[in-house]
Amino acid sequence: MKTNFLIAVSFLFLLSxxxxxxxSVTMTYNKGTAVYADLDAVRxxxxxxTTRQINDPGKIFIDENMLxxxxxxxxxxxxxxxxxxxPVNVSFIQLPFCKEFYVENNMIYAESQYDFVKIDITxxxxxxxxxRVEFAFGDxxxxxxxxxxxxxxYAVVTESFDFGSAxxxxxxxxxxxxxxxxxxxxxxxSVPSSFTGNSESIKGTLNKITVNNNYxxxxxxxxxYTFYDAPNQMNLVNETDISLGLETIYPEGNNLYLGTQxxxxxxDASNPxxxxxxxxxxxxxSCDPVLPNGNVAYLTLRTADFSGCNGDxxxxxxxxxxxxxxxxxLNSYTVSSPYGMNIINNYLFVGEGNNGLTIFDISxxxxxxxxxxxxxxxxxxxxxxxxxxxxxxxxxxxxLVQYNIDYATLTLTELSSINY
Amino acid sequence: xxxxxxxIILLVxxxxxxxxxxxxxxxxxxxxLILRRGANMGNKRKPGKLITETDDIVQFKVFDARDTLFVNxxxxxxxxxxxxxxxxxxxxxxxxxxxxxNFSWGMSSNHGSLQASFTKRFPSHLELGLGTAFSNVSFExxxxxxxxxxxxxxxxxxxxxxxxxxxxxxxxxxxKGKVGISNNLKPFNADQIxxxxxxxxGLGFQLGGGRKVRHYFELSQYSTYAKGHLxxxxxxxxxxxxxxxxxxxxxxxxxxxxxxxx
Numbered sequence: 001m002k003t004n005f006l007i008a009v010s011f012l013f014l015l016s017x018x019x020x021x022x023x024s025v026t027m028t029y030n031k032g033t034a035v036y037a038d039l040d041a042v043r044x045x046x047x048x049x050t051t052r053q054i055n056d057p058g059k060i061f062i063d064e065n066m067l068x069x070x071x072x073x074x075x076x077x078x079x080x081x082x083x084x085x086x087p088v089n090v091s092f093i094q095l096p097f098c099k100e101f102y103v104e105n106n107m108i109y110a111e112s113q114y115d116f117v118k119i120d121i122t123x124x125x126x127x128x129x130x131x132r133v134e135f136a137f138g139d140x141x142x143x144x145x146x147x148x149x150x151x152x153x154y155a156v157v158t159e160s161f162d163f164g165s166a167x168x169x170x171x172x173x174x175x176x177x178x179x180x181x182x183x184x185x186x187x188x189x190s191v192p193s194s195f196t197g198n199s200e201s202i203k204g205t206l207n208k209i210t211v212n213n214n215y216x217x218x219x220x221x222x223x224x225y226t227f228y229d230a231p232n233q234m235n236l237v238n239e240t241d242i243s244l245g246l247e248t249i250y251p252e253g254n255n256l257y258l259g260t261q262x263x264x265x266x267x268d269a270s271n272p273x274x275x276x277x278x279x280x281x282x283x284x285x286s287c288d289p290v291l292p293n294g295n296v297a298y299l300t301l302r303t304a305d306f307s308g309c310n311g312d313x314x315x316x317x318x319x320x321x322x323x324x325x326x327x328x329x330l331n332s333y334t335v336s337s338p339y340g341m342n343i344i345n346n347y348l349f350v351g352e353g354n355n356g357l358t359i360f361d362i363s364x365x366x367x368x369x370x371x372x373x374x375x376x377x378x379x380x381x382x383x384x385x386x387x388x389x390x391x392x393x394x395x396x397x398x399x400l401v402q403y404n405i406d407y408a409t410l411t412l413t414e415l416s417s418i419n420y
Numbered sequence: 421x422x423x424x425x426x427x428i429i430l431l432v433x434x435x436x437x438x439x440x441x442x443x444x445x446x447x448x449x450x451x452x453l454i455l456r457r458g459a460n461m462g463n464k465r466k467p468g469k470l471i472t473e474t475d476d477i478v479q480f481k482v483f484d485a486r487d488t489l490f491v492n493x494x495x496x497x498x499x500x501x502x503x504x505x506x507x508x509x510x511x512x513x514x515x516x517x518x519x520x521x522n523f524s525w526g527m528s529s530n531h532g533s534l535q536a537s538f539t540k541r542f543p544s545h546l547e548l549g550l551g552t553a554f555s556n557v558s559f560e561x562x563x564x565x566x567x568x569x570x571x572x573x574x575x576x577x578x579x580x581x582x583x584x585x586x587x588x589x590x591x592x593x594x595x596k597g598k599v600g601i602s603n604n605l606k607p608f609n610a611d612q613i614x615x616x617x618x619x620x621x622g623l624g625f626q627l628g629g630g631r632k633v634r635h636y637f638e639l640s641q642y643s644t645y646a647k648g649h650l651x652x653x654x655x656x657x658x659x660x661x662x663x664x665x666x667x668x669x670x671x672x673x674x675x676x677x678x679x680x681x682x
Contacts, residue, residue, distance in 0.1 A: 019529075023666035025561055029652075030660070032565030154565060163666060168562065175562040 032152030054420035102209035138184025194381035205289035212251040281327040300338035340381030351379035459495035512628040524676025547583035590628035616645030638674040
């Protein structure tokens with residue numbers, strides 16, 4: 001009996017070596033290949049470059065006479081918008097690897113890969129770098145030649161490997177490199193292009209950077225970065241762990257309203273150098289910005305349009321924030337695919353991407369009165385002109401469009417467009 | 421791998437403690453008589469020898485008792501006959517010849533399963549039967565530029581079971597094998613999945629019990645196969661087209677219960 005048992009145990013020991021799966025994979029996908037560069041050369045690049053075509057627009061800022069349009073990873077296009085019917089491309093600010101920027105008081109605050117920079121644009125023909133906080137968002141990843149990982153080039157490839165092979169291990173290492181590098185960067189927005197704000201302090205709802213009480217706040221994937229902003233300097237003073245999946249930030253009074261993939265988070269910034277988590281309103285997983293409006297906040301939840309957002313809700317939520325310690329849901333309105341939103345002339349405008357532009361009357365801020373959906377336009381975000389209330393600007397797949405709006409009929413007449 | 425071997429050593433050590441120390445009274449060819457409530461004959465569970473059995477009366481010689489019991493059948497709940505069970509001290513027994521239901525839960529790295537089988541155990545130490553399960557096995561395909569692709573293959577396998585019992589002890593040791601078809605279900609992110617084979621082979625032990633339920637533990641090698649195709653959209657909205665074929669090997673730890681005759 002004992003012999004039988006020992007034979008059986010030996011049998012199991014033999015089997016225990018058979019735990020490696022076998023087989024193969026063939027896949028075609030948009031593969032990222034790491035790109036390394038000399039960071040000193042990148043940082044020393046001159047700010048002013050020649051005008052160029054818009055290929056991949058990001059953030060947009062509108063002044064009374066000027067338009068700034070971000071070119072993802074390259075910099076910012078400068079347009080003279082003195083005549084909204086005919087904006088003119090006048091120059092280009094070179095900011096390698098910049099995806100997010102924000103403008104306030106003639107200063108551009110921008111992330112540039114690992115760094116955070118402040119640029120004075122008081123004289124637009126001669127923008128000057130005021131400050132660069134190096135490695136503000138994390139340490140760099142170097143290759144064997146001392147160059148720094150600055151991004152990934154994407155190309156559709158077909159590749160095959162056997163499970164457990166050297167090829168799979170190499171791919172796994174590259175995959176880990178991709179994620180490690182992303183951990184040190186400000187995440188890319190899930191919205192193709194959106195407004196930072198206008199010069200009359202109307203802010204966009206899809207920002208990752210904002211300024212409040214001489215402090216600049218930047219949302220990373222899970223952290224809130226706080227920079228002290230003095231006239232000729234800027235310093236990183238705090239990194240606050242908040243929650244995974246941070247997406248947007250909007251300041252209101254002494255509070256910062258953060259949109260995350262699973263909630264709206266209120267952060268108390270009454271001590272601006274040391275913001276503290278106050279409360280949270282949880283919702284189903286989705287992409288969403290927050291727009292506070294007095295005692296209520298509007299929250300859009302988007303899952304449609306295959307923009308990397310999980311879940312199955314497409315709604316505008318109205319929350320009671322009269323007690324910021326305890327945000328409560330008030331009402332919910334189903335829409336098609338909400339992206340950015342803004343309040344203009346007592347209307348809530350909600351960009352619905354390819355599904356158009358939806359307009360609600362918010363005379364009673366707690367209750368949204370549906371007015372119309374303009375389905376013949378593609379709108380990701382909306383911003384009023386800073387000085388002319390009859391003009392609104394929208395971003396869409398084909399470009400930036402300026403419209404005259406008739407508030408009586410809620411109809412749009414195109415003034416001009418900058419196609420990209 | 422080290423952890424796996426430690427697990428095997430612990431399992432073997434634990435199981436052997438009693439295996440080599442069992443002191444069993446000779447209870448061969450014994451039966452177990454279970455009386456109904458109201459029989460007023462002391463303990464309801466009486467081990468002994470069945471002498472005769474008619475339509476109305478059971479004549480039963482109880483161990484450790486002087487007399488033979490003559491029990492009206494209306495007080496007999498059931499009899500585990502000597503050709504059905506191996507009886508041990510403290511009225512514990514193992515089935516020798518019976519139809520059995522098995523329900524079990526197995527787990528290993530990125531794998532889990534709930535299993536059910538119906539078997540016939542023969543006095544020759546052999547046990548044969550059929551089973552099914554709900555099983556899941558998953559794996560990751562690394563890519564560069566987006567989340568790794570997780571493939572989670574669930575299946576409803578149908579298989580034949582064969583067990584060979586190494587001993588006749590109160591703690592029953594056995595070798596076990598299963599062979600069948602995997603009957604794979606389409607993963608949520610796949611548009612195609614094929615069926616394949618599945619097999620499992622291993623070693624286990626079953627604790628003796630005084631009632632119809634017995635507990636058992638197994639360590640086994642499990643394998644199944646799946647071939648599929650996924651059509652995905654990554655975060656950059658570029659389509660990803662993935663074909664895979666994979667033979668899964670897992671070392672599975674299983675806990676189960678065996679249900680015998682009512």
